[in-house]
Amino acid sequence: MAYQAGGQRFVPRPVPESCEAQAYLRDYGTLLEAVPFPSVILDHRWDVVLANAAFASLFRAVGPHATAMPDDNFLRFVLFHPDASTVLGEHESSWCLPMLAHFAAAVERNGHDHGLQAIRREIAQDPIMEAAYRQGLPHWIRAVGERAVVQDGAVRPLLHPDPRWGATECRVVEETPRTLQEMGYTRLTLVLREVRRDRPRDRGVRRTASHLRVVPTTED
Numbered sequence: 001m002a003y004q005a006g007g008q009r010f011v012p013r014p015v016p017e018s019c020e021a022q023a024y025l026r027d028y029g030t031l032l033e034a035v036p037f038p039s040v041i042l043d044h045r046w047d048v049v050l051a052n053a054a055f056a057s058l059f060r061a062v063g064p065h066a067t068a069m070p071d072d073n074f075l076r077f078v079l080f081h082p083d084a085s086t087v088l089g090e091h092e093s094s095w096c097l098p099m100l101a102h103f104a105a106a107v108e109r110n111g112h113d114h115g116l117q118a119i120r121r122e123i124a125q126d127p128i129m130e131a132a133y134r135q136g137l138p139h140w141i142r143a144v145g146e147r148a149v150v151q152d153g154a155v156r157p158l159l160h161p162d163p164r165w166g167a168t169e170c171r172v173v174e175e176t177p178r179t180l181q182e183m184g185y186t187r188l189t190l191v192l193r194e195v196r197r198d199r200p201r202d203r204g205v206r207r208t209a210s211h212l213r214v215v216p217t218t219e220d
Helices: 019-033 053-058 074-080 091-109 114-125 127-149 178-183
Strands: 039-042 048-051 155-159 167-174 186-193
Touching: 019 039, 019 048, 019 178, 039 053, 074 091, 074 114, 091 114, 091 127, 091 155, 114 127, 155 186, 178 186
Parallel strands: none
Antiparallel strands: 039 048, 039 186, 155 167, 167 186
16 A cells, blocks of 8 residues: 555555656655545556555455455455455445456456456356356346446445445546556546435445355346
């Protein structure tokens, strides 16, 4: 993450080779930290390059995991961390399936990437996740249309550990300047939104990845 406990900044990872690119990321980390909402820079494998303190705060209550911490790889966190649904509301429909759709598109573009292959193997090792990926996901994409693979502008529920926010929503804003794009990075910001507190919200908690239900595959 951009910051350790006590406010010490991590070195961005993976670190670009050129000094100019490294300096740009250091300065961009300062800019990122000025943003009051959770904001993160990801590479094409969803490895976290930089994240601000608001991002760390959003996920501060999740337990440890060997490969799926939110400050390590955000896709793995969404798909495999047993605590993901304690933060990501309507976890399966609003987070898992859209992320699987993005992952499927990335595999189609960069199928030989070793990092993506490793995630694909991990999906295959979970029978329910594999069934959702191979059978349920295509049906879901057909049902919801092109917006399935567009994350910019999506409004998704969150369960923020800060009681000032609690059960809320965020708008996902993808805002990536050209320099970051040339490095192969993407910036996402979760713009927290005020919601009416009398509005019902499903606070179901996922404890294992196998909760994922396969989207019905019946053809229309």
